[in-house]
Amino acid sequence: MSSTSFRDSALYPVVFMLVVSVAFVGVLAAMFRFSEQKIEAYKREQYERMILALCADSLAAVSGQSVDEIIASYPDSYNNFVKPMDEGSQPRRAYAVNHQERLLAWVFDIGGKGLWGSIRALVATTPEADRIIALAIYEQMETPGLGARIGEPKFLGQFRRKLVIQEGKAVDFELIPEDQSPTADNQVNQVTGATITSNSVLKMLREEISLIHASLKQEEER
Amino acid sequence: MKLREVFLTSAFKENSIWRQILGICSALAVTNLMLNSLIMGLGVIFTLALSCFTISLIRNHTPRSVRMMVQTLIIAAYVIIVDIFLKANLPQISKQLGPYVGLIITNCILMGRAEAFASKNPPLTAMIDGIGAGVGYTLVLLCIAFIRELFGFGSLFGFELGFLKPWWTNWSIMVMAPSAFFLLALFIWIINKKYYKVG
Numbered sequence: 531m532s533s534t535s536f537r538d539s540a541l542y543p544v545v546f547m548l549v550v551s552v553a554f555v556g557v558l559a560a561m562f563r564f565s566e567q568k569i570e571a572y573k574r575e576q577y578e579r580m581i582l583a584l585c586a587d588s589l590a591a592v593s594g595q596s597v598d599e600i601i602a603s604y605p606d607s608y609n610n611f612v613k614p615m616d617e618g619s620q621p622r623r624a625y626a627v628n629h630q631e632r633l634l635a636w637v638f639d640i641g642g643k644g645l646w647g648s649i650r651a652l653v654a655t656t657p658e659a660d661r662i663i664a665l666a667i668y669e670q671m672e673t674p675g676l677g678a679r680i681g682e683p684k685f686l687g688q689f690r691r692k693l694v695i696q697e698g699k700a701v702d703f704e705l706i707p708e709d710q711s712p713t714a715d716n717q718v719n720q721v722t723g724a725t726i727t728s729n730s731v732l733k734m735l736r737e738e739i740s741l742i743h744a745s746l747k748q749e750e751e752r
Numbered sequence: 753m754k755l756r757e758v759f760l761t762s763a764f765k766e767n768s769i770w771r772q773i774l775g776i777c778s779a780l781a782v783t784n785l786m787l788n789s790l791i792m793g794l795g796v797i798f799t800l801a802l803s804c805f806t807i808s809l810i811r812n813h814t815p816r817s818v819r820m821m822v823q824t825l826i827i828a829a830y831v832i833i834v835d836i837f838l839k840a841n842l843p844q845i846s847k848q849l850g851p852y853v854g855l856i857i858t859n860c861i862l863m864g865r866a867e868a869f870a871s872k873n874p875p876l877t878a879m880i881d882g883i884g885a886g887v888g889y890t891l892v893l894l895c896i897a898f899i900r901e902l903f904g905f906g907s908l909f910g911f912e913l914g915f916l917k918p919w920w921t922n923w924s925i926m927v928m929a930p931s932a933f934f935l936l937a938l939f940i941w942i943i944n945k946k947y948y949k950v951g
Binding site: 537542543546547550551554555557558561562565568569572576671673674675676722723 | 784785788810813814815817818821822825826829832833836837839840841843850851904905924927928
């Protein structure tokens, strides 16, 4: 069989496509293999740094180190203070933040629905899980410039030290326009032009923290 | 055709956006910030150049019946390479761009140039044509993003303009998708009216 006749055969396009596919997929697979660990390591570092930053204030208050020192001494500080809990021991992935055997705070990996996709967040709470210490969002697909602004410190900062569970019941948060100043503790300035997204964050906090709080209480009673 | 001429034709005279109305989807989506537009543009230039080069290199061996599949495969492979490279080595930029990099695959300009030019011309010419089309695309994106970011955020490339700050009220419409439709339509209309004989 000469090469010209093979090129005319019906098999040629199939073989050609196969060869091109194998070649390119091979290149991609090799490249991915080489970068995989780097990507994973970076992701884990960002995640752990976020956990540390959330409870750095509380740690600074008892450990004598400043917030900057704690954050700068990552990963030592992370390994010292933060202990990941066993999978399944809590309704959500949980990290205990301890200082000299005393539980200072919990950090929970929580999630909810946004306008376009799911929102994933880390929330640091008091040991009783009734008050937020700090909140950070690490994954969201909201509209850039509008809903995506829930990731800004201006919005997230409002949840510092907010009471979520009062006398066993979830606190009803209330959204107020961005330029008004809150008059009550349960009021939160919304992100202008992103009412649905702002509400999604409130809903996620209420639901997830209620769940966690209830499970912690049950554990205590047992 | 001289390389210079090839470049100028594909970048300006036959510009993908205002002449061929290709790549409109991404021009609408990423133009609310100039930095996003620039990096999107660089990504498109890179993939266009390399995919046009590769497609042209194997053009004489590619059977007609599967040429589209081959083109898509090559384009997708280069886009994924860009994506992995950014994720591993420039994670900050990769995070800012989010899903935009992956969306380069669906950019019509890539298929357009591959089918219209690269599959019929030698590799170097095809590569220059690809770069030209990418540059033309990037320039249009930057023009639209300039207006949208200026009016919508009061900033350029993320830098807040000090003299605007005290009295400027941001236009939310400029941040949202509809403004891109209006601006792009106006842009295409003005250029075509001024430089081309329409109708």
